[in-house]
Amino acid sequence: MIDVLALVAVRSGTRILDGVSLGVPEGSVTTLVGPSGSGKSTLLRCLNGLEPFSGGSVTIAGHRLAAGPQPPGALERLRRDVGMVFQQFNLFPHLTVIDNVTLGPRVLGRRPADEVRAAALVLLDRVGMGRFAAARPATLSGGQQQRVAIARALAMGPRVMLFDEPTSALDPRMSAEVLDVIVELARGGQTMVVVTHDHGFARRAATQVVELASGRVQRTGTAEAILGAAG
Amino acid sequence: MRPPRPARRILARALLGAAALLPPAHAADLDAVRARGSLVWAADQEGGGPHVYADPDDPARLRGFEVELAALVAAELGVEPRFQQGQWDRLPLLLGRSADCVINGFESTPERQRDWRCSRPYYAYALQLVARRDVALDSVEGLAGEGPAGPWRVGVLTGSAAEIEMRRRGDLRVEVVGFDGTVDCLEQVRSRVIDAALMDDCIAWFNADRFPELRCVGRPFAGGTYVILTAPDTPALGAAIDDALGRLVADGRLEALYDRWDMAGRQQMLLLRDAAEVPPAPRSGLAELMRSTLPLLLRSAGMTILLSCAAFPLAVVLGLSVAVGRLHGPAWLRPALTLYVEVLRGTPLLLQLYAIFYLLPKVGLALPALAAAILGLALNYSAYESEIYRAGLKAVPPGQLEAALALGMSKWQALRHVVVPQAVRIVMPPVTSDFIALFKDTSVCSAITVVELTKRYSVLALSSGRIAELAVVTALLYLAMSWPLSLLSRWFEQRLENPAGRDRP
Ligand SMILES: Nc1ncnc2c1ncn2[C@@H]1O[C@H](COP(=O)(O)OP(=O)(O)OP(=O)(O)O)[C@@H](O)[C@H]1O
Ligand SMILES: [Mg+2]
Numbered sequence: 001m002i003d004v005l006a007l008v009a010v011r012s013g014t015r016i017l018d019g020v021s022l023g024v025p026e027g028s029v030t031t032l033v034g035p036s037g038s039g040k041s042t043l044l045r046c047l048n049g050l051e052p053f054s055g056g057s058v059t060i061a062g063h064r065l066a067a068g069p070q071p072p073g074a075l076e077r078l079r080r081d082v083g084m085v086f087q088q089f090n091l092f093p094h095l096t097v098i099d100n101v102t103l104g105p106r107v108l109g110r111r112p113a114d115e116v117r118a119a120a121l122v123l124l125d126r127v128g129m130g131r132f133a134a135a136r137p138a139t140l141s142g143g144q145q146q147r148v149a150i151a152r153a154l155a156m157g158p159r160v161m162l163f164d165e166p167t168s169a170l171d172p173r174m175s176a177e178v179l180d181v182i183v184e185l186a187r188g189g190q191t192m193v194v195v196t197h198d199h200g201f202a203r204r205a206a207t208q209v210v211e212l213a214s215g216r217v218q219r220t221g222t223a224e225a226i227l228g229a230a231g
Numbered sequence: 232m233r234p235p236r237p238a239r240r241i242l243a244r245a246l247l248g249a250a251a252l253l254p255p256a257h258a259a260d261l262d263a264v265r266a267r268g269s270l271v272w273a274a275d276q277e278g279g280g281p282h283v284y285a286d287p288d289d290p291a292r293l294r295g296f297e298v299e300l301a302a303l304v305a306a307e308l309g310v311e312p313r314f315q316q317g318q319w320d321r322l323p324l325l326l327g328r329s330a331d332c333v334i335n336g337f338e339s340t341p342e343r344q345r346d347w348r349c350s351r352p353y354y355a356y357a358l359q360l361v362a363r364r365d366v367a368l369d370s371v372e373g374l375a376g377e378g379p380a381g382p383w384r385v386g387v388l389t390g391s392a393a394e395i396e397m398r399r400r401g402d403l404r405v406e407v408v409g410f411d412g413t414v415d416c417l418e419q420v421r422s423r424v425i426d427a428a429l430m431d432d433c434i435a436w437f438n439a440d441r442f443p444e445l446r447c448v449g450r451p452f453a454g455g456t457y458v459i460l461t462a463p464d465t466p467a468l469g470a471a472i473d474d475a476l477g478r479l480v481a482d483g484r485l486e487a488l489y490d491r492w493d494m495a496g497r498q499q500m501l502l503l504r505d506a507a508e509v510p511p512a513p514r515s516g517l518a519e520l521m522r523s524t525l526p527l528l529l530r531s532a533g534m535t536i537l538l539s540c541a542a543f544p545l546a547v548v549l550g551l552s553v554a555v556g557r558l559h560g561p562a563w564l565r566p567a568l569t570l571y572v573e574v575l576r577g578t579p580l581l582l583q584l585y586a587i588f589y590l591l592p593k594v595g596l597a598l599p600a601l602a603a604a605i606l607g608l609a610l611n612y613s614a615y616e617s618e619i620y621r622a623g624l625k626a627v628p629p630g631q632l633e634a635a636l637a638l639g640m641s642k643w644q645a646l647r648h649v650v651v652p653q654a655v656r657i658v659m660p661p662v663t664s665d666f667i668a669l670f671k672d673t674s675v676c677s678a679i680t681v682v683e684l685t686k687r688y689s690v691l692a693l694s695s696g697r698i699a700e701l702a703v704v705t706a707l708l709y710l711a712m713s714w715p716l717s718l719l720s721r722w723f724e725q726r727l728e729n730p731a732g733r734d735r736p
Pocket of ligand 1: 011012016041042
């Protein structure tokens with residue numbers, strides 16, 4: 001589902017990613033771990049073209065990205081198949097919860113409005129936010145906002161989901177409710193890449209753990225192999 | 232962005248302005264003029280020739296038959312003439328303040344006889360209609376028929392006898408357009424912005440060679456006389472000026488002056504000898520004043536609203552487009568847009584209006600005054616709005632754009648559905664207060680013949696002599712219009728400060 005080959009990203013003269021290669025099979029859960037500044041976010045954002053790279057290639061959900069500028073429309077098509085969830089949620093504050101979830105399909109899809117809305121309500125129920133459909137993001141807790149953000153990404157029907165530290169901005173109780181949602185998604189067979197410091201999550205859900213250090217893949221393996229036994 | 236001006240200040244400024252216009256306690260009578268050694272005479276060079284105009288070969292020098300008349304009168308009083316510039320329809324207000332007399336083609340009217348001291352007549356005029364040679368019109372009565380496009384648009388000097396005559400004639404199908412200068416007026420006849428112009432015969436003769444595309448239509452009609460105005464409380468000066476004019480007529484110097492200016496001296500002397508006296512108009516009561524002026528003031532307030540409500544949405548749309556272009560547009564576009572903003576912010580609105588109204592016709596784009604005013608206001612304010620929107624767009628966190636892009640939207644879709652709506656909300660308070668500023672700036676449009684509330688006030692106040700009363704009424708009208716906007720602006724501010732707590736399920 002994802003193939004990264006010898007990815008190189010340079011920022012201000014420094015090689016932030018220095019020849020990263022990895023593969024993510026369909027239906028698997030990959031967690032990216034590594035010290036702060038090791039390039040996890042940069043790698044994740046290269047996967048959906050939010051950041052450019054100068055060497056190597058990415059193949060994801062049937063789309064191929066090469067180094068340098070992309071042909072017009074290519075990134076938009078790729079991103080419709082690749083959902084992303086951010087550390088800071090980034091919900092649209094001027095829209096209600098339901099409108100946050102339906103905006104993507106409304107702008108980009110061809111389905112009728114009531115169908116889009118019904119599908120969005122199903123997604124909101126799945127993340128436990130169905131009764132907040134009419135609320136504004138500012139009135140929600142962080143955990144609730146992040147669950148809405150997940151529903152928003154799912155509304156485009158992505159083949160791959162990318163998570164960049166989805167629980168780092170949350171307290172443990174809210175973290176748990178968000179992680180439960182992600183684990184549930186993983187059990188449903190959703191292909192995903194999750195950047196996280198949460199070893200518990202990696203052990204519960206990860207098919208493979210990739211450890212980055214200074215822009216290189218340090219180790220790849222199962223959660224037990226990379227993170228050691230629990231406790 | 233402009234600093235918001237509280238609506239209350241309009242009232243204060245109007246009242247201060249009215250106080251400044253009231254006649255002063257001590258006007259300079261004849262003794263003071265002699266002691267000073269100079270007679271200060273007021274006129275408007277912009278009014279044009281043959282009265283008073285800047286010498287085309289040496290713009291610092293004044294020429295005109297009234298320049299020479301003023302010199303003769305001053306010499307008779309044994310003093311030097313000194314020129315004072317002022318806007319034509321407001322010249323009498325300078326009397327007793329910065330001018331001793333007004334010599335500038337002021338017709339003897341019942342209102343002027345009532346409000347000022349009018350000298351004996353020094354010139355007998357009649358009104359002359361002027362039109363393009365290719366316009367089918369052969370007499371004033373022709374104005375009763377269909378114009379080239381609806382009613383005939385006829386230019387006049389604001390406050391002149393020509394304007395009074397055109398507004399008085401109910402039998403003609405005319406739309407009267409007021410100008411501050413004859414040359415501007417004739418320019419707009421030439422470029423077909425208006426269909427004809429009505430002016431004193433001597434002005435038409437004077438400009439005949441300058442505007443070969445124009446011709447005099449029919450014979451001069453509805454005549455009257457020019458008088459020198461002095462303040463009511465300088466009777467000795469007024470009498471001395473009368474005596475001086477009498478001597479100039481008696482010894483032939485005035486006749487010679489008119490002959491020098493090709494203004495038929497002999498005929499003038501005969502007309503002046505037989506000129507009828509004009510009786511002063513009675514002073515009207517307050518109720519009468521309101522009855523006659525309030526409908527006109529209200530109609531002009533409507534024009535102020537029309538100008539604001541048409542120009543501001545345009546300014547907002549333009550400004551937003553410019554802001555988006557400067558932040559997200561292609562690299563080649565950005566410097567062009569920056570230049571657009573700097574030029575429009577760095578030059579006066581008045582100049583921009585002049586350029587649109589008087590210069591565009593020269594390249595074949597003749598806009599009617601109202602359209603020119605709306606376009607000018609919209610362009611000018613679009614520069615200010617674009618700066619506000621630029622700040623607003625920058626205030627939207629970058630994560631918002633990224634989240635929209637991550638869904639698969641193009642940059643323009645992301646801007647349109649996610650970033651711009653948020654920026655618009657953020658800038659609502661400053662944009663609303665700019666609307667109030669534009670609302671007041673509409674008064675500048677009077678410079679290109681649009682009669683809005685301030686212009687109407689000025690015309691009515693001068694013709695009725697009720698400066699203070701009408702100032703209060705006008706200020707109240709402005710307040711009634713701008714106060715709701717102030718409240719709206721404050722409401723937006725509060726909503727922005729306290730966005731949570733709404734829409735809770
Ligand atoms: N545009 C940029 N210009 C310069 N340096 C950058 C830029 N983007 C990222 N970096 C640097 O690259 C390094 C890797 O950044 P990245 O955000 O990918 O790390 P990370 O592994 O996600 O760290 P964290 O765990 O703190 O989120 C950091 O040292 C960061 O300062
Ligand atoms: Mg990171």
